[in-house]
Amino acid sequence: xxxxxxxxxxxxxxxxxxxxxxxxxxxxxxxxxxxxxxxxxxxxxxxxxxxxxxxxxxxxxxxxxxxxxxxxxxxxxxxxxxxxxxxxxxxxxxxxxxxxxxxxxxxxxxxxxxxxxxxxxxxxxxxxxxxxxxxxxxxxxxxxxxxxxxxxxxxxxxxxxxxxxxxxxxxxxxxxxxxxxxxxxxxxxxxxxxxxxxxxxxxxxxxxxxxxxxxxxxxxxxxxxxxxxxxxxxxxxxxxxxxxxxxxxxxxxxxxxxxxxxxxxxxxxxxxxxxxxxxxxxxxxxxxxxxxxxxxxxxxxxxxxxxxxxx
Numbered sequence: 001x002x003x004x005x006x007x008x009x010x011x012x013x014x015x016x017x018x019x020x021x022x023x024x025x026x027x028x029x030x031x032x033x034x035x036x037x038x039x040x041x042x043x044x045x046x047x048x049x050x051x052x053x054x055x056x057x058x059x060x061x062x063x064x065x066x067x068x069x070x071x072x073x074x075x076x077x078x079x080x081x082x083x084x085x086x087x088x089x090x091x092x093x094x095x096x097x098x099x100x101x102x103x104x105x106x107x108x109x110x111x112x113x114x115x116x117x118x119x120x121x122x123x124x125x126x127x128x129x130x131x132x133x134x135x136x137x138x139x140x141x142x143x144x145x146x147x148x149x150x151x152x153x154x155x156x157x158x159x160x161x162x163x164x165x166x167x168x169x170x171x172x173x174x175x176x177x178x179x180x181x182x183x184x185x186x187x188x189x190x191x192x193x194x195x196x197x198x199x200x201x202x203x204x205x206x207x208x209x210x211x212x213x214x215x216x217x218x219x220x221x222x223x224x225x226x227x228x229x230x231x232x233x234x235x236x237x238x239x240x241x242x243x244x245x246x247x248x249x250x251x252x253x254x255x256x257x258x259x260x261x262x263x264x265x266x267x268x269x270x271x272x273x274x275x276x277x278x279x280x281x282x283x284x285x286x287x288x289x290x291x292x293x294x295x296x297x298x299x300x301x302x303x304x305x306x307x308x309x310x311x
């Protein structure tokens with residue numbers, strides 16, 4: 001029970017979910033140019049993983065607990081979803097095991113362990129079918145629930161809160177965006193945004209890694225139906241440089257996939273024309289410090305950009 005959410009005095013960490021929503025929608029005046037207005041939905045204001053994945057994790061974990069009564073949950077994840085599930089599992093007093101690829105950000109893996117999750121590191125470069133099947137197989141063996149973000153309808157259902165917030169924020173600001181732009185992960189929030197697109201009539205734009213590229217949090221192939229009207233290929237270098245522009249021009253240290261979404265928005269504006277563009281910034285920079293350092297000081301860091309960039 002809340003003592004007064006408006007005063008931010010809460011009786012449990014789980015009440016942060018409601019207290020900190022909606023996440024801010026902020027215009028980026030220095031990034032905006034001439035006839036194009038860029039607005040950012042700052043999803044790193046979510047409390048548990050500092051990312052948009054809180055929304056999916058809340059829906060998937062609470063749904064599974066309600067349906068099954070289980071106390072042990074497994075999932076294959078590259079980072080933010082695992083952090084969110086680890087935090088929520090701790091808050092609910094249940095157990096969580098994350099199956100992560102070897103390419104997962106070290107900070108994200110450390111956060112999962114700090115939060116009490118068991119972490120199994122696979123051999124893959126991303127969350128591939130083998131990693132997913134390992135999580136599924138082990139869950140069946142151990143009597144755990146495999147959450148299955150790529151096929152679990154609680155994922156896009158949980159992202160419906162994002163669409164509801166944007167609907168109200170557009171109304172409050174008098175915004176009629178030309179497009180809403182987001183990255184391609186599990187497609188959970190893109191699916192929810194597709195429903196809002198159908199209602200309000202904007203274009204839906206997706207940023208995906210270009211052929212041969214690897215961008216943390218984004219996928220080039222999808223296990224759900226793609227609902228975007230336009231898909232823009234983005235490189236890791238472009239994504240990092242766009243994120244650095246946001247940091248140095250607007251004072252917001254955002255994650256790499258946020259930079260990718262901004263690149264896609266600016267590319268889409270060339271085709272779709274003038275107006276306001278709303279860009280989903282999924283998380284902040286904290287989990288990607290090593291990657292940013294490698295870009296900024298490639299000769300003074302042991303992390304090689306050759307692992308990430310294709311010239």
